Amino acid sequence: MPESSEKTRNIKFRLYPNRGQAQTLVGWLGLHCELYNAALQERRDAWKKSKVSVGYIDQQNSLPEVKEYRPELVPLGSHALQETVRRVDRAFKAFFRRIKSGDKPGHPRFKSSKRFDSFTYPDPAGWKVRKNKKRSFKLSIKNFGVLDMRGCPRVELENGEPRTLTVCRKNRKWFATITVRHEFTALARARAEEGRDVGLDAGCLALVATSDGERIDNPKYLSQSLARLRKAQRELSRKQKGSRNRERARQGVARLHEKVANQRKDFHHKLSAKIAAKYSLIAIEDLNLRNLSRSARGTVEEPGKNVRQKSGLNRSLMDAGIGQLYSMIAYKAEEAGGRLEAVPSWGTSQRCSECGEHVAKTLSERVHECPHCGYVEDRDVNAARNILILGQTQAGREPAEVWKESKIPCEARNRHYTGASTHG
DSSP states (O other), X not given: OOXXXXXXXXXXXXXXXXXXXXXXXXXXXXXXXXXXXXXXXXXXXXXXXXXXXXXXXXXXXXXXXXXXXXXXGGGGOHHHHHHHHHHHHHHHHHHHHHHHHTSOOOOOOOOOTTTOOEEEESSSTTEEEEEEETTEEEEEETTTEEEEEEOOOSXXXXXXXXXXXXXXXXXXXXXXXXXXXXXXXXXXXXHHHHSEEEEEEEOSSEEEEETTSOEEEOOOHHHHTHXXXXXXXXXXXXXXXXSHHHHHHHHHHHHHHHHHHHHXXXXXXXHHHHHHHHEEEEEEEEOOHXXXXXXXXXXXXXXXXXXXXXXXXXXXXXXXXXXXXXXXXXXXXXXXXXXXXXXXXXXXXXXXXXXXXXXXXXXXXOEEEOTTTOOEEEHHHHHHHHHHHHHHHXXXXXXXXXXXXXXXXXXXXXXXXXXXXXXX
């Protein structure tokens, strides 16, 4: 029997407003920014002067009165204005949550018009999407008009239920992100029988190494554009603050970064779609990417040399975009009826996938050579095989069956692999 489930997906479109529409959108963004700052100021003043906490309900109920004094807010729509006030509420909730957890709190701050770049309709009221022709859509917004937009959604809008709309400005371009609730039907059991299992090991040199022995190199789009970025940054630093030349230079730097991000995202989309279509069980490492890219300043013996080395490693990690790739694989595997297992990172590269014995290696050693069984393999492929063993066991397969396929002796598996399925 097919298994059905409802999921939400974000679909991003490029908007093409004319000059008058673009000016109107800029004006609406400014009004939303003004409302955001006013709501933040009200909360600050109420607590500072009277020790009174103003909540979302209080500010939402005052919006009709605000619109009487500011009639220019009326065309923006009540629900969109409420969502802007809700942003302030979410910012304060996150602030108090960080205080409670002991993290660096970071009090909510006022936003300038340059940094406030989006507004949201939290429900389908006030806007509608119409399909014009192949790969082309029309976005109709109440009190605004009709906008041309283009995109290639993986989830067809006419087959789903649009829920929210976010209009965003980025690098003088306009985008619409539409959240769609869609029912995905997947023949999970049939796919589990027909598809294969794979373990993936991600890195900086090879973006992904599979347990099948395939290595997919990292395109390193940031490294390819690094020389142009450095030149553009130098030109930006020479411009006088507040001048038009500085704004032009800033936009040039932003366009270069946008191009790199688009290249990386396009590559990740194609690679993740290929992996999700080919395999039914995908095992990956549960990596803490924030810790991997954390600065080493203050924790090394030779600050000058080692910090530069760590910053270079951080740049390589960011250029690889491992987190983005894993996120795409996760939701595409789910749509295709596959399964993703994130296994604990407990030294998969330091273990022989053939005999299960511990084989210590430094980061510079890229080949796995086992002195116990003589198995020689690429370091990342060996790690991917270990990840697959853990993923299959964690997915509920019989350990004896997994160990038999991996040819790991009983004594080695008892020492090193027993209990792997109990990890979160």
